[in-house]
Amino acid sequence: MTKREEFIYNSLKLIHQKGFKATTIRDIANVMECDVANVYNYIDSKQGLLESHLFSINEEFHNNVDDILASGYDPKAKLEKLISLYVEITMERPLEASLLVNEWRHLKEPKQTKFINERNKYERKVKKLLQAGMGCGQFRDMDSALATNMFLSSMRWLFQKYTNNKSKINRFDLERELVNYVYNGIGVSV
């Protein structure tokens, strides 16, 4: 691992643990065991650090989402692909993924508005997907706004909390359990 990669990893880890605002340049310098000024060999500004992390993971995520939605699958299959995508990103870029949940609030304008707009757009897509599924009888009839939020919150948990327990469960088991929960809940199937 080059020093630059080490820096990226450490800064991400710190921001994930303490939050962006609570993470100081001196904190980063500290875990890197280097001088404070040295941090600026890798970044332009603290804001820039947040922005690069956030928009990098955000773009990857949204691109993949669009690929899924543009595919020929039916709504149920698309939803499963979407869940699969969440699991994949969580496994591969856990620290960055967790930032998407909380730290976007510390973006400054106009980046923050940009981020929020993209997120809203994404949430509308999910809502449409759920409505499509209801329309063709694959999902039961629900308040679609509420269902969207509940689905999204079930996924957000992954991004937010699955940074620690990485090793504990197999990726495909996790995926299957998630699909099952979203699709059947915790009740016994009759």
Added chain:
Amino acid sequence: MTKREEFIYNSLKLIHQKGFKATTIRDIANVMECDVANVYNYIDSKQGLLESHLFSINEEFHNNVDDILASGYDPKAKLEKLISLYVEITMERPLEASLLVNEWRHLKEPKQTKFINERNKYERKVKKLLQAGMGCGQFRDMDSALATNMFLSSMRWLFQKYTNNKSKINRFDLERELVNYVYNGIGVSV
């Protein structure tokens, strides 16, 4: 609304919007349209403000949880009461509730450890409840750790996001939809 209540409400609102770390005493003074020093007529310190808000709502929540768990209801009924409790607290103390999700990270030791311990204890109780439900055939067989996290994340969404849209949906409709989602998912019941 007395000036003190106005202060509590405004400070909560700011912390909810910007996060605790990003909310400055001067921000609070600003929305109160008063001098900076004046804020200290109501608080001892910024930390103290966070602590009082967090532990107040936390205690109320946990007390109610314990009452539910100590009751004679079966697991399914207990879970429904628990969901009902989430909705109730969300409706009555939305701003404080939202703090429980994110802002506990900014507690200082030993308060933070105390908070985390209580939360862990709570999560273990939920896990036990789910296991009990599986044991008596009310819930289907699942990885109980995973199921706990998914249930909790579905509830967390309320605390985190339901501060805006208060008026849009009836409380009991919301409750019913939540129970339905947790219990049956979004799939069609066969």
Added chain:
DNA sequence: TCATTGCATCAACATTTGTTGATGTAAATA
């Protein structure tokens, strides 16, 4: 060989931010 690149060092500055002390004043309470 020469220039570039990656990283280190040290000192310093301007802001932001939490906090305090001393004081005033008007209303509520006893």
Added chain:
DNA sequence: TATTTACATCAACAAATGTTGATGCAATGA
């Protein structure tokens, strides 16, 4: 009336924090 309570004002400080500029040095690559 006397006293406490609630709130306001102003000035100021110490610490934390983001950022810069100038410089050195060793390895890489042309």
